[in-house]
Each structure stands twice: as C-alpha cells, then as structure tokens.
Amino acid sequence: MSTASPDETGDAIHLDGIVKRFDGALALNHASLRVRRGTVHGLVGQNGAGKSTLIKLLAGLHQPDEGRIKIDGEAYDRLTPHRVEELGIHFIHQDRLLVPTFTVDEALFLGREPRIAGTPFLDRRLMQRRASEILDDYFGIKLPNSALISELSTAEKQIVQITRALLDQPKVLVFDEPTAALVRREADILFRLIRRLRDEGVTIIYISHYLNEIEELCDTVTVLRNGEDVATLPLGETSAAAIARLMVARDIADLYPKRDVTPGKDILTLERLSAHGKYQDVSLTLRRGEVLGLTGLLGSGAKDLIRTLFGLESASSGQITINGKPVRSVNPAQAVDRHLALVPEDRRGNGVALDLSVKENITLSSLKRFTRLGFLDFNSERREADDLIRRLEIKTSGCNALVRTLSGGNQQKVAIAKWLSRHSEIYLLDEPTVGVDIGSKVEIYNLIGDLAARGAGIIVLSSDLPELIGITDRILVLFRGSIISEFTSSQTSPDDVLAASTGSSEVLRHVG
Template identity: 40%
Template sequence: MPEQPFVEMKNIHKGFFGNQVLKDVHFEIKPGEVHALMGENGAGKSTLIKILTGIYARDEGVVKVKGNEVHYSNPKEAENDGIAVIHQELNIIPHLTVAQNMFLGKELKVGKTGFLREREMKKQTKDSLQQLGIDIDPDMEAGELSVGKQQMIEIARALSSNAELIIMDEPTAALTNREITSLFKVIKQLREQGVSIVYISHRMEEIFEICDRITILRDGEYVGTKLISETNFEEVVKMMVGRELGERFPDRNVMPGEIKLEVKGLAREGWFDNISFQVREGEILGVAGLMGAGRTEIMEAVFGARKRSKGDIYLDGKRLSVKHPADAIREGIGFITEDRKQEGLVLPFRIQENMSMANFKAISNLGFISNHKEIEMVDRLIEKLSVKTTGRNQSVKSLSGGNQQKVVVGKWLGIDPKVLILDEPTRGVDIGAKKEIYQIMNELTENGVAIIMVSSELPEILGMSDRIAVVREGELVTILNRNEADQEKIMQAATGGM
C-alpha cells in the first residue's frame, strides 16, 4: 500500500480580480521528504503556499493534510496541524531581543500568573540556535544582527515548534556559506526524523544538493513533478521557462577602456581600511567575500550612503566630493541596493513614481516635473527591461520579485549612469529574469558604463566578472583576472587561505 502523502493539493484554482493566478495545480508532499517547489517569479508558488497555510481561500480544488480535507481560515490553524513557514520576508521585530522574537505569541508563563519564564525562554533560544551552529546572545536586540543571523532566528523559531512540515521560502538568500552548511545539516536530520520540507529557492545548485523531488509551476499551471535523481539542470530550466535558456551566462565580448572610477585608501574605522581599486569603462568588477566581510559597507561609502574616515574617489580622473547619495547621483553613479524592498523601492507607489524618483533632472522643466517626459521615460524603460506589468500605473508591491528588481534597475538606468554599483542584483530572482538582468549588464558595458557587482553567488561572480576583487574582514585582499579565477581561489582568499 503506497504511503499516504502528508499534504495533497489537487485541482487548485485561484484568481484575483478576474486575473487567474493558479489553474488546476497539483502538489503533494510525502512524510520525511525534501520537496522543491520551483518556477519563475510570478509562476504561482507563493499563492499556492498561502492557500495551503490559510492565508488565501482556494476558488476550487481539494487540500488534504494527513488524509483529511482542510479549509484553514488562518495560518494558526495550519500551525496547529503541524505546518510551519519560514517566510522570505523577515518577520523579526527589531527592538525586541532574540529570545523575545523566538517566543513571540507563544511565551512561556508561570502558571496563570502572567509572569514570564524568561530564564527558560533564553535557554531554549540558545539551544535552538546552537542546533543550527550559531552562538547568539538571547538578550541581544534582534535589529542589531545581520540579515543572515535574523534569518537564522526565523529558521530556529520554526524548528522549535516541532512542526511535521516546514515550508522554507528562499531560506539561504541572506546566509553565509557556513550558515548554509549548518542549515543543510539540520534539514538532513529533520528528514531522518520524518519531518517534511517544502524548499523554495532559485539557487539550482541547492535544489540538486538537498532535495528529493521537484514540482515545477509555470504561469500558474502545474508542469510536472520529477525525482531529483532522474532530472538535470537543463530539463528543470526548460520546464520552468518553457524553452531552452541556452548558456546560463551570456558571452562577454567587451574590451574595457580607460579608468572610469578609482578609489584610493578608502577607510571607515572599525569597518574597513585602505581600500583601493579601479573600474574601467565597459568593465564588470565582481566583488566577492563572506557575508559581513565589508563588501556592502565599502560600496555604500563610495556612494555616500555611509561616512568614510578617509580616502579619495575619482571619476574620469576628477576627484569627487561625495558626502551624500545625491552627490553621487549628480556625478552619474547609481546604486542598486541589496534589499530592494526596504531600500530600493517604495512598495505602495506605482511603477511610474519608482522609476522616476532618481531622475528629477531628466523629467523636469525649470524645476517642475513634466508629466509628458516622465511617462515617455517610464514607458521606454518598461519596454527596454521587459517588465511584466499591466502598465506604469501598477503598484510595485503587486509585481513578482524579478519584475520588482527590473523596476529598481530602471530607476538607475534613467540617470544614464557612468558607474553602476549592483549589490546582490539577482537575489530572489528566477533563472529567466537573472539572464535578462545579465544581458542588461552586458548592454550597459557595451555603452561604456563601468559596473561593480557585489554577489554571494560564486557562479555569478565567475560567469559575469572581468576581474574579481575579494574582501575579507574589511580588507581588499586580492584582485583576480577572469582567466585565473575559480571558486577555490576565491574561497581561499575570502577565508584567509591566500
């Protein structure tokens, strides 16, 4: 007799305001399996998970948990049935301590007195985090931690609920390699204990390393389910995008020109010291290093978003006075930040406002915004970047992650940048949109733009960079040419082996 699935979803349909988001989707999860759920941004993965966990009601179809049909009206009901979710968007409350975040809504109390068993909560918090290989003070304010450590708190909180099914949505997006290794070790332990995992990620290497089966959605429809052992990268990509994607990274044929940006002796006490590098016209300089090494902080200092204690920045040989991002933008330097939702976009605003907000000069006459110029620029950028949208008036928060990232790119293309800094440009972006972003980068360099790309994904660094700068503990330890670099050399430099 075949094993009963822990979760069974059949013939699921869901629409919003006449737009059909899911059409006849099937998904099942067996006890003790790690099941990947994949698809391009906008394929319907998040909607399917929200139906499973009671955030949305399905229009049609059947959802069974442990053999019983369910109609959850909220996530708490799903949690009571043993289903926990680690969301891509962090639910950490920054001013609360680590322990308070861990036990939020399920505090341990002394009988019916209302007094909290604080010592016990701190001990359990420490134990849960140590299970993931992390040592964090439970009394520390969560907002003081890195995004990666905040993510580990979310993971520990889900693990501590003794769930039978844990849904992980892009769990490694902000984690270091060491943290990812610890997480995978825990996932394997959970699988052995019979816990099921739904693993949502755009990182193909992780899917093939950790998952047993994979289900693929495309444009809100079920494409198929495969055993990981019986498929490969090329087949999964074709199922996701409906076509052959070709090479993962486009060819780079640009010959870098004159020095465009030069940084000399940049320092900020306690963060980084003596950072010097050059980027040439038409070049992509990749910046690699472990999380917390100082990569983002260095780039923020170049852009004027973080103060520096010393150092000089030159553009086309001219020394710049960059004390604020407005100074950098005026000189033609753009910065696509690591956190698009918090720093790159105003989510409730329309595409139009988001794309034009850095481009006042280009869309104004005598200090007043020209509606005609703004519409013309935004429509041109939407078309150029192939943003999947109903039009410039659509709110950015309703777009998929990949299309949100394209809006951020569009915001900076509008200033006709001389230098563009990209911090984790494809984080949370599906494989098809990734390639489109890489092609945009190539087009920019063909037009003479100098690009600095910070990335935690070594295949991306190796696939797109002309040279690779490696940062370790606030120091730039080496710059490798593309033809001499490989993953081993980069990791040796990043961890102190070189």
C-alpha cells in the same frame, strides 16, 4: 474521510488536482504536490507560476476552488491557519514579520506563553530555558533573551522564526525563499539544520529561486509552470540546468550572456583607500566598458567599499579618482552628480519606493531634467518613463502603477532604470539578482552587458559565484579588508574564487 492510513501512502502532504481562481484569473490549474514523509521536497517555478498560491492554500489562507488537500492521508475541507499549525505544519517566510519591539523570548512564545502553574503569570524562566536549549542544540548559538527583534540581523530573525516552529515539535516545515537575505555562510548553517531535521523525521518543503540550492539540498523537486505541476523528479535524475529548462519551457542556452567589449579609458580609480576596521589599502581601476566583479565573505569590506564610493560611508585615507578628477569626501548627492549609480542590495528598503509609481521611481533621481523653473514637465517625464519601461521590458500595467504591484525582477529593473534616466556612467550593483526569478535574471544580465557596451563602467558585488564569473570580465576578491586575489573571469571557476574568498587559497596573488 480517510481512505488510507498514513503508513500506506507515506505522504505527509498531498495537494491533489488543485484549481484556484482569483477574479477569474487562473492561478492554479489542476496542480498537485505530493510530499513524502521525512524528505526535503523542493518547489520551484518562475514568479507567477503558482508557488505562493499553493503554499497559501496549504497554510489555510485561501481555500481551493477544486481539488483536495490531504495531510497525513486525511482530507481536509476547510483549513484555517490555526488548524494547520495544530497539525504541526509551520511556515518560515522571510517577509513574515516578527514584532520588532518584542524581545527574543516574547517573540518565540507569542500566543502560547507558558504560565507558572496555577497562576496567570508568565513562566519566564521556563521560556528562557526551552529557548536556549533549542538555540544551543540546533544552532550552537546564544541569543540574548532580552534582545529586541529589531536589533537582530536578518539571519538571527530567521533563527528566531525557526526556533519558534521547533518549540512546537513540527511535523512539516515549509521554507519560503529562506536564503534570499542570507550570505553563503549563513545559508550553509541553514542547510545543515534542514538536513538534520529531515534525519529526525521532519518533512521539509523548500521553495527557492536558487536552483543550485535545490540541487544541493532536496531529495525531490516539483516544478510549477503557469499554475500546473509540469514535473516531479528525484534530484538524482536531474540537474539544475534541466530544472531551469522545465521552469521556462525553453532552453536557457546561454544563462550568462557575455559580450565582448573592448575596455576604454579609466573611469574610476582607487589608490590605497582605507577605512579603519573595514578595509585597508584597496587599489583598483575600472575602465569604461568593463564589468568588474567584487566578492568576499561578510565582513570582507567589499560592501563597505561600495558604500564608500557612493558616499554612504567615508574613507579615512587614500584617493578616489572619477573620470580623471580626484575626489575628496562625497555624499550620495555629490556621488550621483559625478555619474555614480548604486543599486542597493535591499531593493524594497533602499532601491525602489514601493508606494511610488513606476514613473515616479524612474525619474526620482533625474527630476531636474524634467523641471522648468521648479515645475515638472509631465509630458517629457512620462515619455522618459514609457521609454525606459519599453527598453528594459519592465512588465507593468502602466507607468502609473505602484512599484509594489511588480514582481521582484521588474522592481529591480525599475531600480536600474532610475540610473539610466540619470545618465549614470559608473554602476555599483550590490547583489543585483537577489530574489529575482530566472527569466528576469537573464534580462538583467543582458542589461548589464548593454550598459558596458555603451561605455559605462560597472562593479558587480555578488555572492553568487557562477553568476559573478558569468557576467564579469575580472573578479577581485576581498578578504579581511584587503584585495587578496584577482581573477580573469573567463579563466577561473567558482571553486577558485570561493577558495580565495575564504582565505584558503594556496597561491595569493597580491594586486595593486
């Protein structure tokens, strides 16, 4: 079977001329991916470009209709997930579930538990030693061995996944959107780890929507579009902008469309708002037509502030004024009645109900408008949903399709449409473009601009600083619970904002 020895080709992975159809729809059309040993190879493409299909073929979850899969120069006809793991190829996927009720040790060694020699009993001491060696060596952290998976943060769960792979001394590691749920600081730790693994000779395939990550991390990148590999380029010869153009086959002349809206009256005012241990003395004013950026590291209090405004947490002192009326404590129902809208970061958990239809999601918050004497008026409800699907260009097979069937970007549009239907006026958008492909991102930015132009006030919380600068008018930076700087978006750079949010900025301009 083997035509060349591994040394001659130098390819760890070579997917060659792959064709894959699902029910007649062409998912991959003679796509190829060639990954040299010991490199970090980026794989990018819009949703539906074929990335996940290609990776599933490599993982042995699907079989190609045409084409060959070569691993270390050897061609394989029928790969199974088990065989792939034996070949030293491991997959780190954010949605790949760990058993939530297992302890860290149990999850790490699931299916390959070491036994005490000659007995059927688990060698717990060996499990603990090997796990803590790797955790300490690669991550410099200790996870309590007896902690349950469900008690870990997203980042820690990912560490457990990676550690599980490292226990097998992998040859190839495939990271599928690893940073989608991580904050920047955690992502930096991951990048250091990936570079180190590469230097140790591990081959990395890195899939991400974040082109700046690809630019920063990868040696080579392959761009997929409509099931074909349109280019494979060394990163030295290309840029994030060039990659983006290849992905969408059109110029994103203006990735961050920003409209000029003259701000109107004050719509939301915070005066010396404090919550013990979270943030203190936060004062800010949001005006109609204004897009206000909010950023800060994990624990800066920015997220708590947003949650307080929506009534999910409470403040211990200070004053909130909405549309000129002072507001005491709120719960989410009261916040919504006061025209507040929250698009939460955890889209699939809190933003949209995956097993409700597009229509049911869109009208969930505004059902009263479609209710007569307690009963729903299906016609006007349907009209509203169709209307918003058209207005927001939500790509769906119809208003009765389950939201689960939509892409991430379109799910996010549904999460926003819900509040348009509620006629909300103050939008709190928490990481609105996380896990959204680049085309949908631009559409969401446009939508934010539209809302501002119609007189809404918008607060965007984002750790994607170029995005934040691109779409907002002003940016407030929180550091350890206080607003430490304010920037005018058109006159600042990501570096300045980053410096402020890490507390390393020279000049601290206090506001409020």
